[in-house]
Amino acid sequence: MNLGATWAKAWIRTSADVMSEHRVELINLDREIGDGDHGENMDRGFQAVLGKLDDLPADAAPGDVFKLVATTLISTVGGAAGPLYGTAFLKAAVAVAGALELDGAALVALLTAARDGIVLRGKAELGDKTMVDAWTPAVDAAAAAHEAGANDLDILIAAANAAEAGAVATEPWVARKGRASYLGERAIGHRDPGAQSSALLLRAAADTAAA
Amino acid sequence: MNLGATWAKAWIRTSADVMSEHRVELINLDREIGDGDHGENMDRGFQAVLGKLDDLPADAAPGDVFKLVATTLISTVGGAAGPLYGTAFLKAAVAVAGALELDGAALVALLTAARDGIVLRGKAELGDKTMVDAWTPAVDAAAAAHEAGANDLDILIAAANAAEAGAVATEPWVARKGRASYLGERAIGHRDPGAQSSALLLRAAADTAAA
Amino acid sequence: MKKLVNDPKNVVDEAVAGFGAAHADLVSVHQDPNFIVRKDAPVAGKVGLVSGGGSGHEPMHGGFVGFGMLDAAVPGAVFTSPTPDPILAATKAVDGGAGVLHIVKNYTGDVLNFETAADLAAADGIEVRSVLVNDDVAVKDSLYTAGRRGVAGTVLVEKIAGAAADRGDNLDAVATVAEKVIARVRSMGVALTPCVVPHAGEPSFTLAEDEIEIGIGIHGEPGRERIRLEPADAIVDRLLGPILDDIPFVSGDEVLLMVNGMGGTPQIELYIVFRHAAEVLAAKGLTVTRTLVGNFTTSLEMQGMSITVLKLDQELTTLWDAPVQTAALRWGR
């Protein structure tokens, strides 16, 4: 699939399905080292987005889709994840503003802007055991794939793979941001829920591009 | 043993031990159809009596012992059992006032007065599933044994046996007095805790007389 | 059993001591025997109000001692009526010469022990009247039971009678208004979980993960009926039915609606219950003009709640609104 508005909407629709499907898994991860709401938050947010996607004008660009996602997540998710994902999509929307179809460079710019937005709001560094630990490897892998001449789909697959690996990599760590940081050593052995939802989101991006 | 003050005190001391030993059993009976405090109440009360028995003058009569038991139970047991047992011992004390040693007739008078005291305070009838269902058979058995010419010990054994049978007999009944009456049909199958503690008390009377 | 206690035998003594330390501006606490009196007791010329009963129902009754409500509260052992001694001592401590009203919940133990204390007080020349609260419609008031139990409606009796006493009503008048509240108040409760008496160490009954008890009392005693867990609104309907049938309440009545937590239920659930209860009353044409939501008459850590409805009139509303200054109920000063 070309990476135009149709793909952007499909990505978001698939993400909504994925968040519903993985709601309990994300809740359980968050019960272990947080407060047990992450799956509920993501599901609520993406369901709200789903209800609004059809209101977009027919000529909406991908950036318009992401802007709608941003404002809807900000106004429905709450918690830490709401502002963080909201800012990510807002910055992503700005990064690809105007483009009707995204090429590899735009994809990398989109992912980079999203990650930068999360870091801007949350001030987390790599290794703090947050969603940044999924996004930064994803950005790096996407950039490397693009540089190596990969096509759009492969860039997204590289990003999704790296995000998944990044989420898994958070397991042995102590957390330094978010609720899990209160736990000290007891966070060890548990995957960060936000890193996991980030990996799900990026996998959805690749899956819809492959369709 | 002759049924003088020494016996009266021994009876009460043994009762204190028995209530401690059966504390959990009585609590459990009361958890089933009451509020789970009967064993605690009886134990607290008889332990308090124990602490005061030695203060009795050397020439105290059985009636004095029972009066002390009455006032102490009234002021330490609380709940339904406190006033009921308290009144029982108070009326028993009056019934045998002055006597230094109890004969068969006095024993029957004592038991009758105790039972009447309980009925006076609690207004329960036979079959209401209360301690009366232990006391009334005990009184009847004691009277019958006395009439048949039994000795003191055998009168007490007859009373204890009848009280135990009476307590067991409460099991299939619906209650019409006390907390168990709130349960309606659901009280069926459970022994009344107060009938059980009454049986324990009367068994202690017989056991100490046998010693 | 996990509880924030030291020796289970000292639970009541320590809690009463802590209560006294925490509310020294409102009450004085006497220990051995335990009772709690208004800081300014006895109030000369005022009818004294004494209530009491087993502990484990906090804030009832100690939390209701103070201006405009009780003069004294007498806590027994957990779920065990106090003995006559502390009731007598409290009665004497609050007698301001105008007599004392005993507000007694209708349980055999409470009735007998307060009765004895009242006799002893009378022998000491104190005029004592007693009222028996029996608002629990879960238990049929018949010859074949010990009668209906006193539950959360007791709080309303204490508040309203307390206001009457503090405005200067005499003993007869205070007893009369207390009886009036008793005649017009009905309650019924539900338990989601049992509670554990500290000295027993085990729950008084067990409920499966999908079961609830309808018609429980406040002593961790089993209720009348065990059913499968239902949505909150359905449970509310189950409790309100018998309550509204009992008096009966009629369209146009003004009522006070109380939703009382049993101790372990989050407030968020009590308000969910309140919302639907108010809807049901409105649908019956009743106007909820006064409200009370919270933990007032509890059963230790039991999860569950009771609903209480009081039929108001001008007098009762005025007395309800009168200032009250206690640890658990406070307004107007």
Add this chain to the structure above:
Amino acid sequence: MKKLVNDPKNVVDEAVAGFGAAHADLVSVHQDPNFIVRKDAPVAGKVGLVSGGGSGHEPMHGGFVGFGMLDAAVPGAVFTSPTPDPILAATKAVDGGAGVLHIVKNYTGDVLNFETAADLAAADGIEVRSVLVNDDVAVKDSLYTAGRRGVAGTVLVEKIAGAAADRGDNLDAVATVAEKVIARVRSMGVALTPCVVPHAGEPSFTLAEDEIEIGIGIHGEPGRERIRLEPADAIVDRLLGPILDDIPFVSGDEVLLMVNGMGGTPQIELYIVFRHAAEVLAAKGLTVTRTLVGNFTTSLEMQGMSITVLKLDQELTTLWDAPVQTAALRWGR
């Protein structure tokens, strides 16, 4: 999971509606988005106070809306910070022209959502200041954590800042007194049982029959340390140690001592805790001049409690004593 709820998705909406119905004399409730404001909001010329956060901590914050305390409370989903929209709407609803103070508990989600709302309000020409409450000494305030959490001390910040606003202090002054309370208040908590978030349906952690969690927060999150159950007094010692070391409090200080139930703990246990906590403070030479005991900052039905100590001075004591008229805290009117 047994709860008095209907559809778990509607828990907050229904509870907020019930709260509004129960306390219509004190507050107005707006739904979709949910926020609760003082009946007389906006109060012209008065600094508006807004707090909020995830639901499940009731009575915090809705129970503290009213004269002398908050102008608005913004409840999020259970244990989830509200989004900026309702915070913004509440901020606008209480702006009486003197600016608005946001009282924010220090959690990433709360901080970020209130930040966004404050930016949006500023863009609408409303002057907004924010204070971050972070009284929980269980979490070390270091570069390697999200900082200390805001827990029950929040209630004291809201009461005292609310009194300052109602006596006419300007935004700077109200923010300053709020910061002063934050600088002088410390808390720590313990859980005996976990709690169950309605939409999760499972407890956030599990504890064996003889285990307790020391240093829990208020979101059903695990604490810092799991130990064997101990007598209440020993647990109190464990919590008070870090609290008293942190500021530090010194002999001669006057303090407010708060014992806060986590939602499922019987009051009788809270007073047992209070008793020993007061003893310990006295032994350190601290004078407990003000007290607060009850469920104020809860974690749904969690059994446990937290202890909060605030170092008072004349100003804070005066503001604490000032009249307050809310659903959960009320005196002086």
